Amino acid sequence: MGLWLKCPGCHAKNPLAASVCVKCGGSLDNLSVDKRVYLIGPEEEAAPAVQPPPPAQAVVPAAPVAAATKPVKQPNKPRKKKS
Numbered sequence: 001m002g003l004w005l006k007c008p009g010c011h012a013k014n015p016l017a018a019s020v021c022v023k024c025g026g027s028l029d030n031l032s033v034d035k036r037v038y039l040i041g042p043e044e045e046a047a048p049a050v051q052p053p054p055p056a057q058a059v060v061p062a063a064p065v066a067a068a069t070k071p072v073k074q075p076n077k078p079r080k081k082k083s
Contacts, residue, residue, distance in 0.1 A: 006037040013039055 004013040005028060012023035019029050 001040060001042060004039040004041060006039050008035045008037070013041065 003016060005016055005018065006012070007014055007021040007024060007026055007028065008031065009026040010021060010024040012021055014022055014028060020027055
């Protein structure tokens with residue numbers, strides 16, 4: 001048996017030490033006396049345990065993409081005149 005705090009938003013059971021609801025994420029800090037509802041019940045009735053996130057995928061940086069611009073054209077050199 002355990003003592004739980006009922007969320008005023010979604011009515012889910014939360015551990016007394018929780019500062020946010022485990023189901024809806026609503027704040028449980030600084031609740032007024034009329035909004036605080038305590039429940040007595042077995043632990044297995046509590047909200048399901050939070051599962052750890054899946055392992056992060058390795059991020060391989062993409063090869064740099066060459067700019068699709070034309071090369072800068074050099075000015076023509078003056079030709080020598082034939083004498």
